[in-house]
Amino acid sequence: MKIMVLVKQIPDVNAIKFDEKTKRIIRTGVKLLFNSYDKKAVEAAVRLSEKYKCETYVVSMGPVDASDILNDSMKMGINHAILLNDRNFAGADTYVTSRILSSLIMHINPDIVLSGKSSLDGETSQVPPETAEMAGYNFVSNVSSIEIMENSVIVSRDEDNGLRKLEVSLPALFSVSEKINRARQIDPYAKVENITIYDSGFTTWKGSDSPTEVIDTFSMNGTRNNKLITFQELLRIMNESRKPVQEEEHLTLGNPATEKIFLGLAVDDPRISLEISSKIAEIGGHRIIIIGNIAPSRLAGMACHKYIFLENSDNVSFSEYVENFIRKNKVSHVLAPSNLNGRDISSHIAASMGLGLTADCVDIKFENGKMIQYKPSFGGGIIAVIKSKTVPDMATVRKGMFKIKFTSKSYEVQNVRLEKSKYFQELETIPIDNRMHMLDTPIIFGIGTGVHINDISAILEIAGKINASVGATRRVVDMERIPRQFQIGITGMSISPELYIAIGLSGSDNHTVGIRYADKIIAVNRDPEANIFKHSDFGMVMDSHEFIEKLYDYVNR
Structure with a gap:
């Protein structure tokens, strides 16, 4: 062999x-x-x-x-x-x-x-x-x-x-x-x-x-202006980050005169699917069709003209269906999520059809009939501006980059049942700790080695009570204190919450590249010289155990 x-x-x-x-x-x-x-x-x-x-x-x-x-x-x-x-x-x-x-x-x-x-x-x-x-x-x-x-x-x-x-x-x-x-x-x-x-x-x-070309590059500033705050000020910032949007944004989706289709893929995650459809609707001028594996009931108010729900699909059958759809219809552009299966599916489609594909974009603009794609590279410090030479052009987009807008008009739903590939047989599925939640909540706690192992359960309980989630640095994951799916940084995930609270972590470059797109960052560390303060908007010079104990008492009061 x-x-x-x-x-x-x-x-x-x-x-x-x-x-x-x-x-x-x-x-x-x-x-x-x-x-x-x-x-x-x-x-x-x-x-x-x-x-x-x-x-x-x-x-x-x-x-x-x-x-x-x-x-x-x-x-x-x-x-x-x-x-x-x-x-x-x-x-x-x-x-x-x-x-x-x-x-x-x-x-x-x-x-x-x-x-x-x-x-x-x-x-x-x-x-x-x-x-x-x-x-x-x-x-x-x-x-x-x-x-x-x-x-x-x-x-x-x-x-x-x-x-x-x-x-x-x-x-x-x-x-x-x-x-x-x-x-x-x-x-x-x-x-x-x-x-x-x-x-x-x-x-x-x-x-x-x-089939793709870089047309421009520019750098991202990786530092922030840290301001020391009190515990009461931290609670105020947390509460503001937890508040739902005061008023949902709605849009009116007209029927375009053109037959050209802007295709979105809805893979596994309803939230990023709604973000993608909203971005496509914002660009306008196309018939919007979404193809996905998410039940229509979980995509209420999605901005599209038609949703094709692929039942019983796997990555192979999903990819093949989309390829056939593109070949038979006038598809100008394709947007997919930059999650695990979204990347695999879009890559299979691009390879099979000879299409240019840009991954993990943080923004999409539209010029002269082409998608202009903004992609982070080299740890997120540099943004490459990319254009595809093929039609349709394709990109995957990072979650949390686009605002969700709803439409009151119901979209047409087509159900398609697919046959899974015979070359893959599922043997077993083992779920993760049910206290852990995907890193897509408005507030995310980040755990560093400065957090004692006995305090992790308290952080998970706090997160559960306020609809937050918990991630960690690579060293914490290596010590098997948090599952690897929740590692944040250059060899983990990039996140974009409303608020990231970094507790007891030093702020190494390998970690901070994963939090560049957080809206606000609060650092809690007993060392006033810790590097994480250079990458934070707000800071508290405080022992991690004392902070966790105080926050635990507050949410359980």
């Missing part, structure tokens, strides 16, 4: 600088790193090889410098290394990168392909599913365990609400989660074999074929 791992060398995102005059990213002197998710994929391949006696390959597409991570992969135990290096590959976006990688996969013909779930510089999560679609491999994202059977693989997939165990037919490509393992230390004295270099001779795809 052959296992191939796709890896990427990335710049240290915390060291990246931006020249405001030239609008260029300054890479000079920036250390290059082994993308941490990919390193875990290499570790997973080596462990599988040790257990099942597999032949292993590692592949990277990039400059000669990328040989460093290929050497490291072989020192970890990989058998063969391949570097895809050619000037023709320069400027490749996710689509063309996936085309080149899939060409090599079909050339080597491995049984299993592994990759990290994303790269920390781009965070698109597009390359693994697009590569799988182009190579004809079954795909599962965010995998935390792998067991090889005779003609299939059993994997556990980390999802928003728990763990799903699946049996997947081979060949298959899996992107791995942060949870899958702890990569071994690299032996500097280990023997390294030769690296095979492939130029563009094995594929016709070039970077210039990319």
Whole structure:
């Protein structure tokens, strides 16, 4: 059995600088790193090889410098290394990168392909599913365990609400989660074999074929003006953040004269589905159709002309239905949610149809009939402005970026029952702790290592009483005090609540990149010099236990 791992060398995102005059990213002197998710994929391949006696390959597409991570992969135990290096590959976006990688996969013909779930510089999560679609491999994202059977693989997939165990037919490509393992230390004295270099001779795809283009870049200011407040002032800010919008915004949805369709995808999450439909309605000028897997009763007041409800769908059948819909109708634009399944589904559609796709956008504008897409990169500190060359153009959007507006006019509903793919069999679903809630509430508490383990139950109880949720830093998650689904930061989630209350955390760059889009941030730390205060609007110099005890008494008074 052959296992191939796709890896990427990335710049240290915390060291990246931006020249405001030239609008260029300054890479000079920036250390290059082994993308941490990919390193875990290499570790997973080596462990599988040790257990099942597999032949292993590692592949990277990039400059000669990328040989460093290929050497490291072989020192970890990989058998063969391949570097895809050619000037023709320069400027490749996710689509063309996936085309080149899939060409090599079909050339080597491995049984299993592994990759990290994303790269920390781009965070698109597009390359693994697009590569799988182009190579004809079954795909599962965010995998935390792998067991090889005779003609299939059993994997556990980390999802928003728990763990799903699946049996997947081979060949298959899996992107791995942060949870899958702890990569071994690299032996500097280990023997390294030769690296095979492939130029563009094995594929016709070039970077210039990319269906998306970056038309502008600008930097985001990552610091805030901290103001020290009292506990009573904190309660006032919390209460203001908890208040519902005084008056729901409504809009009138007319019937457009054009037959052109602006298509939205409603995947798993009603709130972001309503945000997407509202943004499409705000742009206007199109017939709005939403296709989704959410029951119509959970989308009351959604701004669209028609909702197509896909019953009994999985990612494969959902993607195939949307592809057929696009081919048969005059679809100009597609917006999807940037959640786990939304990213996978949109990537499969883009790969199958040859469409440009921009992931995880924080804003969408409309110019000359094209979507102008604003995407964070390099940890969120830099925004790339992207345009697609294809029709329809596609983007996934981050939750919490658009205001929800309702319409009083009922939309037409079409129910479609689909058949799930025969290549995936669901074996088991394990829910997470029922005290944990998705990080989409108006108030989110962030737990750092300064919070004692005995105080976590109190925070969860407080959150439950005020309709808030609880996340944590990577170190807290590594200590297994909070499930990994609730990790906030560069290797976790990015959040955008009304109010983020950071308790007992230092404020490392790896964490603060995940809270840039919070409306207000309050930091609670007994160290007045803690870095988190530089990234907060308000602060309290206070012991975490004392703060939690005082807040607990307040909500239980």
